[in-house]
Amino acid sequence: MKAVRLESIGSMTMRNVENPVARPGELLVRVLAAGICGSDRHMYKGEYPTARPVTLGHEFCGIVEDVGDDVTGFAGGELVTVDPNIACGRCYACTRGRPNLCEGLIAIGVTRDGGFADYVAVPCAQAFTLPADLNPVHGAFCEPLACCLHAIDKAGIHPGDSVAILGGGVIGLLMVQLARLAGASEVILLTRQLTRRQTALHLGATHAFDPTASDAVAAVRDVTHGGADVVIECAGVPETMQTGLRMARRGGTFVLFGVTPAGVEVPVLPFDLLVNEIDIRPAYLNPFTHSRAAAMVASGALELDLLVTRTIGLEEVAGVVGSAPLPGEIKVIVRP
Ligand SMILES: [Zn+2]
Ligand SMILES: [Zn+2]
Numbered sequence: 001m002k003a004v005r006l007e008s009i010g011s012m013t014m015r016n017v018e019n020p021v022a023r024p025g026e027l028l029v030r031v032l033a034a035g036i037c038g039s040d041r042h043m044y045k046g047e048y049p050t051a052r053p054v055t056l057g058h059e060f061c062g063i064v065e066d067v068g069d070d071v072t073g074f075a076g077g078e079l080v081t082v083d084p085n086i087a088c089g090r091c092y093a094c095t096r097g098r099p100n101l102c103e104g105l106i107a108i109g110v111t112r113d114g115g116f117a118d119y120v121a122v123p124c125a126q127a128f129t130l131p132a133d134l135n136p137v138h139g140a141f142c143e144p145l146a147c148c149l150h151a152i153d154k155a156g157i158h159p160g161d162s163v164a165i166l167g168g169g170v171i172g173l174l175m176v177q178l179a180r181l182a183g184a185s186e187v188i189l190l191t192r193q194l195t196r197r198q199t200a201l202h203l204g205a206t207h208a209f210d211p212t213a214s215d216a217v218a219a220v221r222d223v224t225h226g227g228a229d230v231v232i233e234c235a236g237v238p239e240t241m242q243t244g245l246r247m248a249r250r251g252g253t254f255v256l257f258g259v260t261p262a263g264v265e266v267p268v269l270p271f272d273l274l275v276n277e278i279d280i281r282p283a284y285l286n287p288f289t290h291s292r293a294a295a296m297v298a299s300g301a302l303e304l305d306l307l308v309t310r311t312i313g314l315e316e317v318a319g320v321v322g323s324a325p326l327p328g329e330i331k332v333i334v335r336p
Contacts, residue, residue, distance in 0.1 A: 002336070003055045003117035004317040009046035012056070012318040020113065020121035022068035027124050029080060032136035034115040035059035036332040037144065038169065038236075039259065040321045043110065047261045051111045056321070057334070058084035058108055060115030061130065061139025071124045079134060080127040081142035081297075082115075083290035084108035100150070100285035116317050118336045128294045137311075137333050138297050138304050141174075143286070145302070146293035148174045151257045151283035152182060155230045159183030164220050164228035164247050166211075167235030167258060168196030170307050170331045173203060175232050175257075177302050180204040186224060190216050190240075195328045203303055211243065220247040227252055234258050238266040245269075248278050256282040307331045 003017045022028040034057045042048040043056060050056075064078045074080075086106040087099030094102050108114045108122055130139050148171060157163060163179040165172050168191025179187045180203075188207040189200035197208035209219050221227050227249030233240050236258025245268060248254050260266070273280070286293070296302060310332045312320060320332055 001118035002314050003113070004057070004314055005053045006043060006050060006056050007053045010044065010322070012044060012321055014314055014318060017117075019119050022066045022071075022121055024069040025071060025123055025125075026068040026121045027064050027071065027074055027080070027127055028066035028068075029060075029062040029082065029120050029122055029127070030065045031057075031060050031062040031115045031117060031120060031336050033061050033140040034334045034336070035140045035144065036317065036320055036334060042259060042261070044321050048259070054111065055113035055115075055117050055120070056109050057115030057117065057120075058110060059140050059143040060109075060120070061136045061142065062115070062120070064127070065119065068124075074124055074127070079130045079132050079136065079139065081130055081139045081290070081294050082108060082122050083126045083128070083146065083286065084110070084114065084143060085285055086123060086126060098287060100287040116314060116334060118314075128291050130294055131298050134298060137308060140333060141302075141304050141307075142290060142293045142297050144170060145174055145296060146286035146289040147171075147283070148178055149289040149292055149296075150286055151175070151232060151255050152178045153289070154281040154283045155232060155253060155255045157182040157184055157230055160185050161229035162186035162188070162224040163230045163232065164188045164190065164224070164244070165232045165234060166190045166240040166244050167233070168193060168200060169234065171234045171257065172196075173200060173307055173330065174302070175234060176200050176203050176205045179230075179232075181301065184230075188220055188223060188228065190220075193328065196330070199306055199330070202306065217243050217246045224249065226250070229253070230255065232257055236260045238264060241266045242268065245273065245278060248276070250276045251279075252276075253279045253281060256280060308333050311335055
């Protein structure tokens with residue numbers, strides 16, 4: 001079969017490799033759709049640790065082709081989405097109910113072979129069944145959506161709240177929809193690209209601002225009459241950390257979601273954070289949210305087709321992951 005392998009930092013190649021097999025407790029999944037993620041670009045550049053060589057691709061959906069020994073609940077032929085994060089179940093964090101902080105976390109498409117391939121073997125406990133007639137491209141959104149749901153849980157949005165979202169990529173545009181579904185009365189998206197601002201307004205944002213064109217902090221404080229109840233940072237750059245913290249209302253919540261490259265420091269004003277009691281909540285990965293993400297995707301509650309800006313084959317993956325996103329790009333989907 002074909003698989004796109006990260007062989008060393010900055011080197012990714014499509015290779016012919018042996019088909020994986022479903023070992024005891026595993027499913028063999030034929031990949032129908034896989035999303036390219038900002039994290040894949042971080043991994044390519046060595047900004048996020050991975051195994052090497054490894055087949056990347058942690059956002060995928062496919063058909064169960066074979067079932068290993070000791071598997072219950074799957075017969076073969078099911079459409080499944082896979083939670084890529086495999087917690088050990090025994091470390092301190094796992095035994096305290098926080099598997100995303102597992103000290104021995106293994107991740108499909110990061111530290112073991114993933115979905116930029118014709119087939120991938122996965123532990124059956126990581127797989128969740130989707131309706132057989134669901135568009136597999138929608139199924140590929142379950143993984144990023146599950147991470148967003150963890151952030152939305154942490155955000156604690158109440159009906160009538162104002163929510164500011166920094167970053168207009170696929171995550172920011174999913175957050176816009178989730179904030180509306182959570183009952184936010186004002187949803188403000190901040191992103192530089194006009195097309196993404198237009199998409200956000202179409203998806204239910206009440207305002208969309210270009211942070212480079214005007215004073216974004218003042219604009220958010222103006223439309224929210226003093227600051228957003230909830231700010232969700234989805235861009236992962238120092239500027240959005242700093243401006244996002246200043247957009248929060250006194251007593252507001254700031255959710256840290258974007259991945260800033262390891263080692264980057266950001267100056268903040270602790271006095272302001274203290275006297276305004278800004279509640280800073282990081283949201284990392286997808287603890288116990290993948291099945292809810294699958295249910296939401298299956299329900300059709302989210303507009304996903306608008307987020308797919310390009311569909312490619314395996315032969316184009318290395319080129320896309322190895323270069324910066326094109327202007328207007330939201331989600332690139334791989335169909336092996
Ligand atoms: Zn991802
Ligand atoms: Zn653990």
